Amino acid sequence: MSTPVAMDACPRVSRRFRLQWEEAQQAWVLLYPEGMVKLNQSAGEIMRRCDGSRTVAAIVAELEQAFGASGLADDVAKFLDLARGQQWIEG
Amino acid sequence: MSATGISAQPGPPLWLLAELTYRCPLHCAFCYNPVDFATSGPELSTDDWLRVLREARAAGSVQCGFSGGEPMLRDDLEVLVAEAHRLGFYTNLLTSGVGLTPERAAALKAAGLDHIQLSFQDSTRELNDFLSHTRTFDLKQRVATLIKENGWPMVMNCVIHRLNIDYIDRIIEMAVELGAEYLELANSQYYSWALLNRDQLLPTRAQIERAERVTNEYREKYGDRIRIFFVVPDYHEKRPKKCMNGWGNVFLTVTPDGTALPCHTAKMLPGLAFPNVRDLGVREIWYESEGFNRYRGDGWMKETCRSCPDKEKDLGGCRCQAYMLAGDPAEADPVCDRSPAHHVVLDALARAEAGKGREVPLVFRDPAASRRLAG
Ligand code: SF4
Ligand code: SF4
Numbered sequence: 253m254s255t256p257v258a259m260d261a262c263p264r265v266s267r268r269f270r271l272q273w274e275e276a277q278q279a280w281v282l283l284y285p286e287g288m289v290k291l292n293q294s295a296g297e298i299m300r301r302c303d304g305s306r307t308v309a310a311i312v313a314e315l316e317q318a319f320g321a322s323g324l325a326d327d328v329a330k331f332l333d334l335a336r337g338q339q340w341i342e343g
Numbered sequence: 344m345s346a347t348g349i350s351a352q353p354g355p356p357l358w359l360l361a362e363l364t365y366r367c368p369l370h371c372a373f374c375y376n377p378v379d380f381a382t383s384g385p386e387l388s389t390d391d392w393l394r395v396l397r398e399a400r401a402a403g404s405v406q407c408g409f410s411g412g413e414p415m416l417r418d419d420l421e422v423l424v425a426e427a428h429r430l431g432f433y434t435n436l437l438t439s440g441v442g443l444t445p446e447r448a449a450a451l452k453a454a455g456l457d458h459i460q461l462s463f464q465d466s467t468r469e470l471n472d473f474l475s476h477t478r479t480f481d482l483k484q485r486v487a488t489l490i491k492e493n494g495w496p497m498v499m500n501c502v503i504h505r506l507n508i509d510y511i512d513r514i515i516e517m518a519v520e521l522g523a524e525y526l527e528l529a530n531s532q533y534y535s536w537a538l539l540n541r542d543q544l545l546p547t548r549a550q551i552e553r554a555e556r557v558t559n560e561y562r563e564k565y566g567d568r569i570r571i572f573f574v575v576p577d578y579h580e581k582r583p584k585k586c587m588n589g590w591g592n593v594f595l596t597v598t599p600d601g602t603a604l605p606c607h608t609a610k611m612l613p614g615l616a617f618p619n620v621r622d623l624g625v626r627e628i629w630y631e632s633e634g635f636n637r638y639r640g641d642g643w644m645k646e647t648c649r650s651c652p653d654k655e656k657d658l659g660g661c662r663c664q665a666y667m668l669a670g671d672p673a674e675a676d677p678v679c680d681r682s683p684a685h686h687v688v689l690d691a692l693a694r695a696e697a698g699k700g701r702e703v704p705l706v707f708r709d710p711a712a713s714r715r716l717a718g
């Protein structure tokens with residue numbers, strides 16, 4: 253894979269996918285032609301913030317505040333790298 | 344999760360396949376519609392379908408496929424797509440492209456259609472006409488252009504079989520030329536019309552090996568430009584597929600006359616009543632009907648599968664294939680080399696190697712043949 257995601261990048265859900273909350277599954281899912289990826293809670297919380305306007309640093313700060321945690325930067329970056337490899341996000 | 348990997352309460356019917364009509368202008372010899380389709384009852388009305396969409400969405404369905412027959416023959420397709428989109432479905436249209444005019448494409452786009460899967464019988468005009476019995480080749484090129492122009496992902500599907508598998512390089516090249524981002528080269532599955540024509544359609548092992556080799560060469564050549572999926576016919580495997588990802592696990596098919604099925608061929612199974620969406624709500628159908636509960640999980644298995652260490656992997660394969668080839672839907676899928684009836688599959692493969700298909704003509708799908716076969 254390419255270079256790791258930068259803290260000032262503004263990732264957004266790629267046009268090939270649609271992100272939506274599914275009540276029946278109590279989960280965020282990514283929809284694409286004839287398929288679906290069910291995201292776990294942390295992946296869902298990260299992905300829903302990938303709207304092209306927030307920086308990675310802002311996403312990390314929001315998550316740390318929302319979940320009363322610290323030191324999430326590495327985990328978020330790791331997930332975003334994976335998400336980019338899967339083409340779930342761009343930018 | 345229980346020990347079998349199947350949760351006690353089944354999950355929601357994530358996938359709704361709406362088979363809007365059995366009518367189709369084409370005559371594919373591998374058609375997956377039931378052989379007796381012409382004797383099927385009246386089609387559901389627009390209001391029936393709108394209700395099915397709402398009930399399925401409320402029960403947790405999220406992917407919706409509109410198929411057929413040829414779904415473009417329903418002139419309420421745009422209305423149904425719009426409602427599915429409004430409800431939050433991801434909407435897929437599975438079409439041969441016949442009837443997809445620029446006007447209807449624009450209307451479907453406006454209705455919120457997410458994706459079109461264009462099926463393509465072959466890349467050569469002659470063979471295409473031979474296989475589908477109509478002149479559709481030029482049309483598919485026009486439709487492919489329409490799909491691109493409307494900004495849909497370009498997904499092509501081509502059913503592969505003995506008569507076109509040697510032209511796989513041309514099929515791939517054509518898909519690339521048309522700008523396909525995904526190409527599914529799905530070997531014919533031997534149900535319905537394809538089962539009638541199995542001797543003519545089942546490829547030899549050498550044909551499959553060559554086709555896989557050629558496909559790999561193209562994957563290397565084009566890389567990310569086109570993603571090519573090659574689905575081997577299960578007859579050539581030693582273990583069956585996990586059919587429908589498990590009976591009554593994620594798939595719900597509604598046939599043109601409203602019958603609700605765990606897969607589009609399940610109606611053939613003996614001694615099993617399937618509910619109709621005119622009589623019963625989707626939620627009750629999914630969770631409570633006998634038809635959907637009968638082969639859920641692994642409680643129904645007979646000895647071969649029950650004592651098998653791999654039963655979670657494939658859940659015994661396909662119930663319809665077990666019925667068609669072993670005469671018992673609760674037996675192991677005969678594709679499995681542990682099945683007592685596996686010789687039936689080996690025999691079909693031997694006939695393919697010997698070229699038995701040359702001795703009999705293909706049976707093309709059409710209403711007259713269907714009525715004759717329904718007897
Ligand atoms: S397989 Fe061919 S004949 Fe059957 S419904 Fe599809 S396009 Fe029509
Ligand atoms: S015996 Fe049954 S469960 Fe075991 S691999 Fe074969 S089909 Fe699957």
